[in-house]
Amino acid sequence: AARDKKSECFTSFLPAVSKKSIKAIKEKVKACHxxxxxxxxxxxxxxxxxxxxxxxFNSYGKFYPSELKLRLRYINHRLMLWARRKATKEPLLFEHWKQGVIP
Incomplete structure (x- = not known):
């Protein structure tokens, strides 16, 4: 047990996404063809x-959504990299790309 600011005992257990699960999430995103x-x-x-x-979200989001959201940033990062590659292939796809604002 741990102690809070008032020196009262409390259980300091927080469920988390395991390192093995985090690695599995990243591997599944990497495997996205x-x-x-x-x-x-x-x-x-x-x-x-x-x-x-x-x-x-169904597995991990109920107990520790903030941890899951941190891990989902990886997907956003991969989408950003995809958009950068797409921009070089189709440089006039979006209006702001035509104006020179490229991700």
Whole structure:
């Protein structure tokens, strides 16, 4: 048991996402074939990733959502990298890309 600011005892247990699970999440995102090519669109990427993300929220989101959200930033990072590659393939895809604001 731990002690709080008032020196009262309390249980200091917080459920967490294990290191093994974190690694598995990253591996499943890396295995997403849609993120490896710029010939697909965002809908195809979403169709591949959404069932996995939904499952992670169902498994880990109830007990420690803040930890899960930290891990989901990795997906955002991978999407950003995909968008950068897409920008070089299709430099005029979005209006702000045409104006020179490229991710």
């Amino acid at each position: 849609a993120l490896e090519t710029t010939t697909v669109n965002l809908v195809e990427i979403a169709n591949e990733l959404n069932p996995k993300i939904r499952g992670w």
